[in-house]
Amino acid sequence: MRMLGSGSSTPSTVLSNADLEQLVETNDEWIVARTGIRRRHILGPGETLTHHCTLAGQRALEMAGVDAKDVDLILLATSSPDDSLGSACAVQAELGAKSAAAYDLTAACSGFVMSTVTATQFLRTGVYKNILVIGADALSRYIDWRDRSTCILFGDGAGAVLLQRDDREGEDSLLGFDMHSDGHGQKHLHAGFMGCGNKAFSEQPSSAAAFGNMYMNGSEVFKFAVRAVPRVVEASLKKAGLSVADLDWLVLHQANQRILTAAADRLGVPAEKVVSNVAEYGNTSAASIPLVLDESVRQGLIKPGDILGMAGFGAGLSWAGAILRWG
Numbered sequence: 001m002r003m004l005g006s007g008s009s010t011p012s013t014v015l016s017n018a019d020l021e022q023l024v025e026t027n028d029e030w031i032v033a034r035t036g037i038r039r040r041h042i043l044g045p046g047e048t049l050t051h052h053c054t055l056a057g058q059r060a061l062e063m064a065g066v067d068a069k070d071v072d073l074i075l076l077a078t079s080s081p082d083d084s085l086g087s088a089c090a091v092q093a094e095l096g097a098k099s100a101a102a103y104d105l106t107a108a109c110s111g112f113v114m115s116t117v118t119a120t121q122f123l124r125t126g127v128y129k130n131i132l133v134i135g136a137d138a139l140s141r142y143i144d145w146r147d148r149s150t151c152i153l154f155g156d157g158a159g160a161v162l163l164q165r166d167d168r169e170g171e172d173s174l175l176g177f178d179m180h181s182d183g184h185g186q187k188h189l190h191a192g193f194m195g196c197g198n199k200a201f202s203e204q205p206s207s208a209a210a211f212g213n214m215y216m217n218g219s220e221v222f223k224f225a226v227r228a229v230p231r232v233v234e235a236s237l238k239k240a241g242l243s244v245a246d247l248d249w250l251v252l253h254q255a256n257q258r259i260l261t262a263a264a265d266r267l268g269v270p271a272e273k274v275v276s277n278v279a280e281y282g283n284t285s286a287a288s289i290p291l292v293l294d295e296s297v298r299q300g301l302i303k304p305g306d307i308l309g310m311a312g313f314g315a316g317l318s319w320a321g322a323i324l325r326w327g
Protein backbone atom coordinates (compact mmCIF):
# COMPACT_ATOMS: atom_id res chain seq x y z
CA MET A 1 0.00 0.00 0.00
CA ARG A 2 1.12 3.53 -0.75
CA MET A 3 -0.46 6.83 0.34
CA LEU A 4 -0.49 8.78 -2.90
CA GLY A 5 -2.64 11.84 -2.34
CA SER A 6 -4.52 13.89 0.21
CA GLY A 7 -7.27 16.47 0.10
CA SER A 8 -9.50 18.40 2.46
CA SER A 9 -12.44 20.77 2.56
CA THR A 10 -13.97 22.83 5.35
CA PRO A 11 -17.04 25.07 5.50
CA SER A 12 -16.49 28.79 4.98
CA THR A 13 -18.68 29.76 7.96
CA VAL A 14 -16.31 30.53 10.81
CA LEU A 15 -17.24 30.71 14.48
CA SER A 16 -14.61 32.54 16.51
CA ASN A 17 -14.17 32.56 20.26
CA ALA A 18 -15.55 36.11 20.21
CA ASP A 19 -18.72 34.77 18.52
CA LEU A 20 -19.09 32.18 21.30
CA GLU A 21 -18.79 34.92 23.92
CA GLN A 22 -22.15 36.14 22.59
CA LEU A 23 -23.74 32.70 23.12
CA VAL A 24 -22.45 31.43 26.46
CA GLU A 25 -20.50 32.75 29.39
CA THR A 26 -16.94 32.19 28.24
CA ASN A 27 -14.06 34.18 26.84
CA ASP A 28 -11.30 33.92 24.30
CA GLU A 29 -8.48 33.79 26.85
CA TRP A 30 -10.09 30.92 28.79
CA ILE A 31 -10.83 28.88 25.65
CA VAL A 32 -7.31 29.36 24.24
CA ALA A 33 -5.64 28.48 27.56
CA ARG A 34 -7.76 25.31 28.03
CA THR A 35 -7.91 24.05 24.44
CA GLY A 36 -5.71 26.05 22.07
CA ILE A 37 -8.80 26.58 19.87
CA ARG A 38 -9.36 30.05 18.36
CA ARG A 39 -11.86 29.36 15.58
CA ARG A 40 -13.89 26.51 14.17
CA HIS A 41 -15.60 26.09 10.79
CA ILE A 42 -19.22 24.95 10.81
CA LEU A 43 -21.74 23.98 8.15
CA GLY A 44 -24.00 26.83 7.08
CA PRO A 45 -27.74 26.42 6.42
CA GLY A 46 -28.35 23.94 3.62
CA GLU A 47 -24.68 23.02 3.33
CA THR A 48 -24.01 19.26 3.29
CA LEU A 49 -21.16 17.24 4.72
CA THR A 50 -21.41 15.05 1.60
CA HIS A 51 -20.27 17.96 -0.56
CA HIS A 52 -17.17 18.58 1.57
CA CYS A 53 -16.40 14.84 1.39
CA THR A 54 -16.63 15.02 -2.40
CA LEU A 55 -14.32 18.05 -2.61
CA ALA A 56 -11.78 16.47 -0.25
CA GLY A 57 -11.97 13.25 -2.30
CA GLN A 58 -11.51 15.08 -5.62
CA ARG A 59 -8.43 16.88 -4.29
CA ALA A 60 -6.89 13.63 -3.04
CA LEU A 61 -7.54 11.95 -6.42
CA GLU A 62 -6.02 14.91 -8.24
CA MET A 63 -2.84 14.84 -6.14
CA ALA A 64 -2.58 11.07 -6.64
CA GLY A 65 -3.22 11.33 -10.38
CA VAL A 66 -6.00 8.74 -10.15
CA ASP A 67 -9.29 9.00 -12.04
CA ALA A 68 -12.55 8.71 -10.04
CA LYS A 69 -13.61 5.87 -12.36
CA ASP A 70 -10.62 3.81 -11.19
CA VAL A 71 -11.55 3.90 -7.51
CA ASP A 72 -12.59 0.45 -6.24
CA LEU A 73 -13.77 1.34 -2.75
CA ILE A 74 -14.75 4.42 -0.76
CA LEU A 75 -14.65 4.19 3.02
CA LEU A 76 -16.25 7.14 4.77
CA ALA A 77 -15.31 7.46 8.43
CA THR A 78 -18.01 9.55 10.06
CA SER A 79 -20.28 9.68 13.10
CA SER A 80 -22.45 12.49 11.75
CA PRO A 81 -23.48 11.69 8.15
CA ASP A 82 -26.11 13.70 6.28
CA ASP A 83 -28.14 10.49 6.15
CA SER A 84 -28.11 8.23 9.20
CA LEU A 85 -28.44 5.24 6.84
CA GLY A 86 -25.07 6.21 5.40
CA SER A 87 -23.56 8.93 3.20
CA ALA A 88 -20.73 7.10 1.44
CA CYS A 89 -22.95 6.23 -1.55
CA ALA A 90 -23.97 9.86 -2.00
CA VAL A 91 -20.26 10.78 -2.08
CA GLN A 92 -19.64 7.99 -4.62
CA ALA A 93 -22.36 9.43 -6.88
CA GLU A 94 -21.13 13.04 -6.55
CA LEU A 95 -17.58 11.95 -7.30
CA GLY A 96 -18.63 9.89 -10.31
CA ALA A 97 -16.75 6.89 -8.92
CA LYS A 98 -18.97 4.53 -10.92
CA SER A 99 -17.24 1.25 -10.13
CA ALA A 100 -16.58 1.89 -6.44
CA ALA A 101 -18.39 0.16 -3.60
CA ALA A 102 -18.93 2.63 -0.77
CA TYR A 103 -19.86 2.43 2.87
CA ASP A 104 -19.63 4.33 6.13
CA LEU A 105 -17.48 3.30 9.06
CA THR A 106 -18.33 4.72 12.47
CA ALA A 107 -15.61 4.97 15.09
CA ALA A 108 -15.71 8.65 16.09
CA CYS A 109 -12.24 10.19 16.25
CA SER A 110 -10.54 6.83 15.70
CA GLY A 111 -12.47 6.38 12.46
CA PHE A 112 -9.84 7.64 10.04
CA VAL A 113 -7.01 5.50 11.42
CA MET A 114 -9.29 2.44 11.67
CA SER A 115 -10.50 3.01 8.08
CA THR A 116 -6.95 3.36 6.79
CA VAL A 117 -5.99 0.08 8.46
CA THR A 118 -9.16 -1.58 7.08
CA ALA A 119 -8.50 -0.30 3.55
CA THR A 120 -4.93 -1.57 3.67
CA GLN A 121 -6.17 -5.12 4.27
CA PHE A 122 -8.12 -5.04 0.97
CA LEU A 123 -5.03 -3.73 -0.84
CA ARG A 124 -2.70 -6.34 0.68
CA THR A 125 -4.99 -9.22 -0.25
CA GLY A 126 -4.92 -7.90 -3.80
CA VAL A 127 -8.67 -7.57 -4.31
CA TYR A 128 -8.63 -3.80 -4.81
CA LYS A 129 -6.17 -1.35 -6.36
CA ASN A 130 -7.40 2.14 -5.40
CA ILE A 131 -9.23 3.04 -2.19
CA LEU A 132 -10.38 6.48 -1.16
CA VAL A 133 -10.52 6.87 2.63
CA ILE A 134 -12.46 9.92 3.80
CA GLY A 135 -12.77 11.19 7.36
CA ALA A 136 -15.57 13.72 7.85
CA ASP A 137 -17.74 14.99 10.65
CA ALA A 138 -20.20 17.77 11.37
CA LEU A 139 -20.45 17.57 15.13
CA SER A 140 -21.89 21.09 15.21
CA ARG A 141 -25.16 19.25 14.53
CA TYR A 142 -24.99 17.54 17.91
CA ILE A 143 -23.94 20.48 20.00
CA ASP A 144 -26.07 22.05 22.67
CA TRP A 145 -25.07 25.67 22.07
CA ARG A 146 -25.96 26.54 25.66
CA ASP A 147 -23.43 24.05 27.05
CA ARG A 148 -20.22 26.01 27.41
CA SER A 149 -18.14 22.95 28.27
CA THR A 150 -18.69 21.30 24.86
CA CYS A 151 -19.79 23.99 22.39
CA ILE A 152 -16.32 25.54 22.33
CA LEU A 153 -14.64 22.31 21.22
CA PHE A 154 -16.12 21.12 17.96
CA GLY A 155 -15.93 22.05 14.30
CA ASP A 156 -16.90 20.54 10.94
CA GLY A 157 -14.81 19.40 8.00
CA ALA A 158 -13.63 16.61 5.70
CA GLY A 159 -10.25 15.14 4.73
CA ALA A 160 -9.31 12.29 2.41
CA VAL A 161 -6.41 10.12 1.27
CA LEU A 162 -6.01 7.91 -1.78
CA LEU A 163 -4.37 4.57 -1.00
CA GLN A 164 -3.03 2.40 -3.80
CA ARG A 165 -1.89 -1.20 -3.87
CA ASP A 166 1.87 -1.69 -4.10
CA ASP A 167 3.02 -5.29 -4.04
CA ARG A 168 6.74 -4.59 -4.24
CA GLU A 169 8.81 -6.02 -1.41
CA GLY A 170 9.43 -3.49 1.37
CA GLU A 171 7.16 -0.86 -0.22
CA ASP A 172 4.12 -1.20 2.06
CA SER A 173 3.55 2.16 3.74
CA LEU A 174 1.57 0.87 6.71
CA LEU A 175 4.52 -0.10 8.86
CA GLY A 176 2.63 -1.00 12.03
CA PHE A 177 -0.71 -0.46 13.75
CA ASP A 178 -2.47 -1.09 17.04
CA MET A 179 -6.22 -0.74 17.69
CA HIS A 180 -8.36 -0.96 20.83
CA SER A 181 -11.89 -0.49 22.11
CA ASP A 182 -13.46 -0.29 25.55
CA GLY A 183 -17.24 -0.04 25.52
CA HIS A 184 -17.31 0.42 29.29
CA GLY A 185 -16.15 3.98 28.62
CA GLN A 186 -19.14 4.80 26.39
CA LYS A 187 -20.75 6.58 29.35
CA HIS A 188 -18.08 9.28 29.19
CA LEU A 189 -18.76 10.36 25.61
CA HIS A 190 -21.91 9.80 23.57
CA ALA A 191 -24.80 11.21 21.55
CA GLY A 192 -27.46 8.54 21.97
CA PHE A 193 -30.65 7.87 20.05
CA MET A 194 -33.61 9.52 21.75
CA GLY A 195 -36.33 7.88 19.65
CA CYS A 196 -39.66 9.58 19.28
CA GLY A 197 -40.25 10.53 22.89
CA ASN A 198 -37.99 7.64 23.94
CA LYS A 199 -40.74 5.02 23.40
CA ALA A 200 -40.37 1.97 21.23
CA PHE A 201 -44.08 2.05 20.35
CA SER A 202 -46.32 5.00 20.60
CA GLU A 203 -49.83 5.74 19.49
CA GLN A 204 -48.78 9.28 18.72
CA PRO A 205 -47.76 9.93 15.15
CA SER A 206 -44.16 11.00 14.95
CA SER A 207 -42.55 13.21 12.39
CA ALA A 208 -38.96 13.19 13.60
CA ALA A 209 -36.60 10.80 15.32
CA ALA A 210 -33.72 12.40 17.14
CA PHE A 211 -30.32 11.88 18.63
CA GLY A 212 -29.39 13.57 21.86
CA ASN A 213 -26.79 16.29 22.20
CA MET A 214 -23.19 15.34 22.66
CA TYR A 215 -22.32 14.47 26.22
CA MET A 216 -18.70 14.48 27.23
CA ASN A 217 -17.06 14.06 30.62
CA GLY A 218 -14.09 16.26 29.81
CA SER A 219 -11.80 15.22 32.64
CA GLU A 220 -12.37 11.49 32.03
CA VAL A 221 -11.73 11.89 28.29
CA PHE A 222 -8.62 13.95 28.94
CA LYS A 223 -7.18 11.34 31.32
CA PHE A 224 -8.01 8.56 28.86
CA ALA A 225 -6.41 10.40 25.93
CA VAL A 226 -3.09 11.27 27.56
CA ARG A 227 -2.75 7.66 28.75
CA ALA A 228 -3.94 5.89 25.57
CA VAL A 229 -2.17 7.94 22.89
CA PRO A 230 1.45 7.36 23.96
CA ARG A 231 0.73 3.65 24.52
CA VAL A 232 -0.88 3.11 21.15
CA VAL A 233 1.88 4.97 19.31
CA GLU A 234 4.56 3.00 21.16
CA ALA A 235 2.80 -0.31 20.43
CA SER A 236 2.50 0.62 16.74
CA LEU A 237 6.18 1.58 16.61
CA LYS A 238 7.11 -1.73 18.18
CA LYS A 239 5.16 -3.66 15.54
CA ALA A 240 6.93 -1.57 12.89
CA GLY A 241 10.31 -2.36 14.44
CA LEU A 242 10.93 1.37 14.89
CA SER A 243 11.45 3.74 17.80
CA VAL A 244 10.21 7.23 18.68
CA ALA A 245 13.39 8.73 17.20
CA ASP A 246 12.44 7.34 13.76
CA LEU A 247 9.27 9.45 13.61
CA ASP A 248 9.43 12.53 11.40
CA TRP A 249 5.99 13.74 12.45
CA LEU A 250 3.36 13.05 15.06
CA VAL A 251 -0.04 13.39 13.36
CA LEU A 252 -2.55 13.04 16.18
CA HIS A 253 -6.28 13.54 16.34
CA GLN A 254 -6.66 17.29 16.89
CA ALA A 255 -8.86 17.29 19.97
CA ASN A 256 -7.24 19.84 22.17
CA GLN A 257 -3.77 21.43 22.22
CA ARG A 258 -3.21 20.34 25.84
CA ILE A 259 -3.78 16.69 24.88
CA LEU A 260 -1.41 17.01 21.90
CA THR A 261 1.29 18.57 24.07
CA ALA A 262 0.86 16.13 26.97
CA ALA A 263 0.91 13.08 24.67
CA ALA A 264 3.99 14.31 22.80
CA ASP A 265 5.77 15.04 26.10
CA ARG A 266 5.08 11.55 27.42
CA LEU A 267 6.35 10.04 24.18
CA GLY A 268 9.42 12.27 24.18
CA VAL A 269 8.64 13.78 20.78
CA PRO A 270 9.79 17.41 20.43
CA ALA A 271 7.05 20.01 19.87
CA GLU A 272 8.35 20.93 16.39
CA LYS A 273 7.52 17.43 15.16
CA VAL A 274 3.87 17.66 16.23
CA VAL A 275 1.58 19.01 13.52
CA SER A 276 -1.35 21.06 14.78
CA ASN A 277 -4.22 23.05 13.32
CA VAL A 278 -6.54 22.78 16.30
CA ALA A 279 -6.46 26.58 16.73
CA GLU A 280 -8.21 27.00 13.37
CA TYR A 281 -10.65 24.05 13.30
CA GLY A 282 -11.27 22.71 16.81
CA ASN A 283 -12.12 19.01 17.23
CA THR A 284 -13.41 17.81 13.85
CA SER A 285 -13.52 14.15 14.98
CA ALA A 286 -12.87 11.71 12.10
CA ALA A 287 -11.85 14.60 9.82
CA SER A 288 -9.08 15.97 12.00
CA ILE A 289 -6.20 13.65 11.04
CA PRO A 290 -6.66 13.78 7.24
CA LEU A 291 -7.28 17.54 7.50
CA VAL A 292 -4.04 18.30 9.32
CA LEU A 293 -2.20 15.76 7.16
CA ASP A 294 -3.39 17.44 3.96
CA GLU A 295 -2.52 20.94 5.18
CA SER A 296 0.94 19.78 6.26
CA VAL A 297 1.57 18.06 2.91
CA ARG A 298 0.46 21.13 0.93
CA GLN A 299 2.58 23.43 3.11
CA GLY A 300 5.59 21.25 2.29
CA LEU A 301 6.14 20.20 5.92
CA ILE A 302 5.39 16.51 5.33
CA LYS A 303 7.45 15.19 2.42
CA PRO A 304 7.51 11.91 0.49
CA GLY A 305 9.28 9.26 2.55
CA ASP A 306 8.52 10.88 5.92
CA ILE A 307 7.50 8.52 8.72
CA LEU A 308 4.26 9.54 10.44
CA GLY A 309 3.05 8.45 13.86
CA MET A 310 -0.75 8.68 13.80
CA ALA A 311 -3.23 8.17 16.61
CA GLY A 312 -6.98 8.60 16.75
CA PHE A 313 -8.87 8.39 20.03
CA GLY A 314 -12.34 9.17 21.25
CA ALA A 315 -15.87 7.88 21.59
CA GLY A 316 -16.40 4.16 21.96
CA LEU A 317 -14.18 4.47 23.75
CA SER A 318 -11.80 3.61 20.96
CA TRP A 319 -8.18 4.35 20.15
CA ALA A 320 -5.97 3.41 17.24
CA GLY A 321 -2.39 4.08 16.20
CA ALA A 322 -0.60 3.60 12.88
CA ILE A 323 2.92 4.20 11.63
CA LEU A 324 2.76 5.25 7.98
CA ARG A 325 5.18 6.37 5.30
CA TRP A 326 3.90 9.30 3.26
CA GLY A 327 4.05 9.30 -0.56
Ligand SMILES: *[C@@H]1O[C@H](CO)[C@@H](O)[C@H](O)[C@H]1NC(C)=O
Nearest residue numbers: 149188216217218219220221
Ligand atom coordinates in the same frame (compact mmCIF):
# COMPACT_ATOMS: atom_id res chain seq x y z
C1 LIG B 1 -16.95 12.68 35.30
O1 LIG B 1 -16.60 11.40 35.75
C2 LIG B 1 -16.15 11.36 37.08
C3 LIG B 1 -15.67 9.95 37.38
O2 LIG B 1 -16.50 8.98 36.79
C4 LIG B 1 -17.27 11.81 38.00
O3 LIG B 1 -16.81 11.81 39.35
C5 LIG B 1 -17.71 13.21 37.60
O4 LIG B 1 -18.80 13.60 38.38
C6 LIG B 1 -18.08 13.26 36.13
N1 LIG B 1 -18.32 14.62 35.74
C7 LIG B 1 -19.44 15.01 35.20
C8 LIG B 1 -19.50 16.45 34.81
O5 LIG B 1 -20.38 14.26 34.97
Ligand SMILES: *[C@@H]1O[C@H](CO)[C@@H](O)[C@H](O)[C@H]1NC(C)=O
Nearest residue numbers: 108109221255283285314315
Ligand atom coordinates in the same frame (compact mmCIF):
# COMPACT_ATOMS: atom_id res chain seq x y z
C1 LIG C 1 -13.54 15.00 19.93
O1 LIG C 1 -14.84 14.67 19.49
C2 LIG C 1 -15.08 13.29 19.29
C3 LIG C 1 -16.46 13.08 18.82
O2 LIG C 1 -17.37 13.35 19.83
C4 LIG C 1 -14.79 12.48 20.53
O3 LIG C 1 -14.86 11.10 20.21
C5 LIG C 1 -13.41 12.81 21.06
O4 LIG C 1 -13.17 12.16 22.26
C6 LIG C 1 -13.28 14.30 21.24
N1 LIG C 1 -11.97 14.55 21.74
C7 LIG C 1 -11.74 15.19 22.86
C8 LIG C 1 -10.56 14.72 23.61
O5 LIG C 1 -12.41 16.12 23.25
